[in-house]
Amino acid sequence: MEIKAHGKINIALDVIGKREDGYHILKMIMQSIDIYDVINIEVIEKGIEIRCNKSYVPVDSRNIAYRAADRFIKRYNVRKGVAIDINKNIPVSAGLAGGSTNAAAVLNLMNKLFEVNAPLKELKEIALSLGADVPYCLTGGTALCEGIGEKITKLPSFKNNILVLVKPSFGVSTREVYTSLKVDKIYKHPNIDAIIDSMKKGDLKSVCWNMKNVLENVTLKKHRIIGEIKTSMIEMDAVGSLMSGSGPTVFGFFEDMLKAQRCYDYMKSKYPETYITRTI
Structure with missing residues (x-):
């Protein structure tokens, strides 16, 4: 089975x-x-x-x-x-x-x-x-x-949105990230209600404007390359870019496949574990 x-x-x-x-x-x-x-x-x-x-x-x-x-x-x-x-x-x-x-x-x-x-x-x-x-x-x-x-x-489906994923050549321990996280030092939280409302409307730009991962407070400090990948994705026309989970994978949303393919080709030449996919 x-x-x-x-x-x-x-x-x-x-x-x-x-x-x-x-x-x-x-x-x-x-x-x-x-x-x-x-x-x-x-x-x-x-x-x-x-x-x-x-x-x-x-x-x-x-x-x-x-x-x-x-x-x-x-x-x-x-x-x-x-x-x-x-x-x-x-x-x-x-x-x-x-x-x-x-x-x-x-x-x-x-x-x-x-x-x-x-x-x-x-x-x-x-x-x-x-x-x-x-x-x-x-x-x-x-x-x-x-x-x-x-x-x-x-939640209502948010399928068929184009993504490029980039995983750097190292892994991250979820346990270590959470252990290092200082909850009382999180000063900016994601507006989850606004994101859900934008997802319902199919407003990708608004979703990307509001999305946030507070674990970046830990992982980005330890691995500067994650921030560099995020910046590169935005420069290559990603609508928004974020680290997933405790990291180190970074994803970027794209409005069309041509822009996503251009980003994928560039990232793939630098990071072997690069993927182009969709939400389902």
């Missing part, structure tokens, strides 16, 4: 507080993009086996897809094991939910494969135990995500 596991960008990412247990309280606009991994699962007698086309991806319990399968098996007392094939196209440690979307795909596939028919609410509980982005990745699309990732409100 096979499924496409799509990546995402954050059109807005705000941190509005921190709980006593250390979890950050988030408010994010999440958007699926047409870059995806392909996840295939087969039933085996016992255990969890993972295979991946990228040698640097761990295939043991360090892999979030492994942990998703393990928690599903334990939660629903599944008597068999699974072999999971991951054909990875989404860049790793990039702020595009590559791991989270794999974990969500495993939960969705196992629910069908073993005919558990668990409701989405239960799958979201398992997903949240794996990471803040995993509950959203169960359904994808355009959504407002709040709390620690558990409160998801579906």
